[in-house]
Amino acid sequence: MNIFNAITIGFKEIWAHKFRSLLTMLGIILGVSSLVAMSALITGMENGMKESLVQMGGIERIRVEDQDIPPYQSHLADQAVGNTVNDVYALQQSAPLLRAITPEMRTRNATMTRSDKRFSSWNFVGTWPSAIEINEHTIEHGRMFNEIDDENARNVCVIGTAARDALFGSPEELGREINPVGEQINISGEIFTIIGMFKHYESEQEAKKRELAKSQPPPDPSTVQRSRGRSGSRSSGGFVWGYKNSTVYIPLNTMWLKFRAATGTENMPDPRLSQITMKVRDINQLEATIQQARNVMMITHRGIEDFSFQTQENWADQINSSIRNARMSGGFIAAISLLVGGIGIMNIMLASITERIREIGIRKAVGATFSDVFIQILVESMVIAVVGGIVGLFASEGIVRLLQMLSPTENTPVITVDAMVVAFAFSLVVGILAGIFPAMKAAKLDPIQALRYE
Numbered sequence: 001m002n003i004f005n006a007i008t009i010g011f012k013e014i015w016a017h018k019f020r021s022l023l024t025m026l027g028i029i030l031g032v033s034s035l036v037a038m039s040a041l042i043t044g045m046e047n048g049m050k051e052s053l054v055q056m057g058g059i060e061r062i063r064v065e066d067q068d069i070p071p072y073q074s075h076l077a078d079q080a081v082g083n084t085v086n087d088v089y090a091l092q093q094s095a096p097l098l099r100a101i102t103p104e105m106r107t108r109n110a111t112m113t114r115s116d117k118r119f120s121s122w123n124f125v126g127t128w129p130s131a132i133e134i135n136e137h138t139i140e141h142g143r144m145f146n147e148i149d150d151e152n153a154r155n156v157c158v159i160g161t162a163a164r165d166a167l168f169g170s171p172e173e174l175g176r177e178i179n180p181v182g183e184q185i186n187i188s189g190e191i192f193t194i195i196g197m198f199k200h201y202e203s204e205q206e207a208k209k210r211e212l213a214k215s216q217p218p219p220d221p222s223t224v225q226r227s228r229g230r231s232g233s234r235s236s237g238g239f240v241w242g243y244k245n246s247t248v249y250i251p252l253n254t255m256w257l258k259f260r261a262a263t264g265t266e267n268m269p270d271p272r273l274s275q276i277t278m279k280v281r282d283i284n285q286l287e288a289t290i291q292q293a294r295n296v297m298m299i300t301h302r303g304i305e306d307f308s309f310q311t312q313e314n315w316a317d318q319i320n321s322s323i324r325n326a327r328m329s330g331g332f333i334a335a336i337s338l339l340v341g342g343i344g345i346m347n348i349m350l351a352s353i354t355e356r357i358r359e360i361g362i363r364k365a366v367g368a369t370f371s372d373v374f375i376q377i378l379v380e381s382m383v384i385a386v387v388g389g390i391v392g393l394f395a396s397e398g399i400v401r402l403l404q405m406l407s408p409t410e411n412t413p414v415i416t417v418d419a420m421v422v423a424f425a426f427s428l429v430v431g432i433l434a435g436i437f438p439a440m441k442a443a444k445l446d447p448i449q450a451l452r453y454e
Helices: 003-016 018-055 071-079 085-094 147-151 161-168 204-214 221-227 239-245 252-260 283-300 313-355 357-365 370-406 417-443 447-452
Strands: 061-066 098-106 111-114 117-120 123-127 139-142 156-159 184-187 190-198 247-251 275-280 307-311
Touching: 003 018, 003 370, 018 313, 018 370, 018 417, 061 283, 085 098, 085 275, 085 283, 098 252, 098 283, 111 161, 117 161, 123 252, 147 252, 156 161, 161 190, 161 239, 239 247, 247 252, 275 283, 283 307, 313 357, 313 370, 313 417, 357 370, 357 447, 370 417
Parallel strands: 123 247, 156 190
Antiparallel strands: 061 275, 061 307, 098 123, 098 275, 111 117, 111 184, 139 190, 156 247, 184 190
């Protein structure tokens, strides 16, 4: 049996019954397109989650936070010193598996004002210059404060775009970018000079919308004024982006002298830190690095375990688990669509055999073997599946765009070659499985009985 001839006959059968063939292929088309579209949406979601993880420092980032003293050490509570700058110095000297370490000191209810405008940051931090590397920040204007600024406890700050938008006006409102470097603001009664501003952090989808808005005519000022306060700052594109855009950094000593010690909330020569943030040199040695840091801090804390290590590895595991579950559920739904398509192909092939019983009988009477008839029917089934699969691949792009219009997300769906190959392979397998039974039935027909069929 010539395979090329079998394929040609298959296409002729599709063309001879166009409408019936289209209905038959519809299940395959929907199954393939839904599988590719589902994969594209999940891939976009995965990219967004991983991008957020990277923006928060990646899985190499470790935080050391305060924790309650274990019950067996409760009698040592009055000796607990908490996390201090001494811990940072000890880790720098005795934990070579760490590549960057920085202290962080925070205070609550820090309000920034300028004229009649106010801004309350969720991320107002006193820290060292190395925080910019650990927390994956990028300076867009000005500079980061340095060791001299910290040593002299200067009233300087580096702000995020959310603070800039609230205190100076957003680019959307003013129609131009604002560089606040050199300006002064009031932070809880202290006058600070802005020496730097971080770049604006946003999702890929937000960036595309903003670029599109630039190409549009400028909005009516009255409309902008009315909408002001509803839209908020550009940092509204998700928790991670909003958190980073709300960042305000000041030198650690400035935080201690002007906000913590001055208010009487701390009364000790070595101030307690809110947390210590660090990065490992080699992610493959994460456990060994944490153990090394724990050994160092157990010495500085005199054996009192009033601290804990928090990693972002759990976050990465949650991302992988969520994506895996989404792929399984989406794949199951798409598989049902393909199964329905396969049942349709089997049904139409059985109907086709019934219509062509005399033709099959004549072919067997003139010498066609069992395998000739079997391959012919199986190839016809595969042709329907292949055509449906190809149409489904093209249709997946339209379905993705439709889903974006009906339910826009922060992350752009990504159609991958792997998803297209898997979806097409599934359609081909469904075509083969759906054609086996009709092919067997046709190949087993008795030529004499087939020729008598009316």
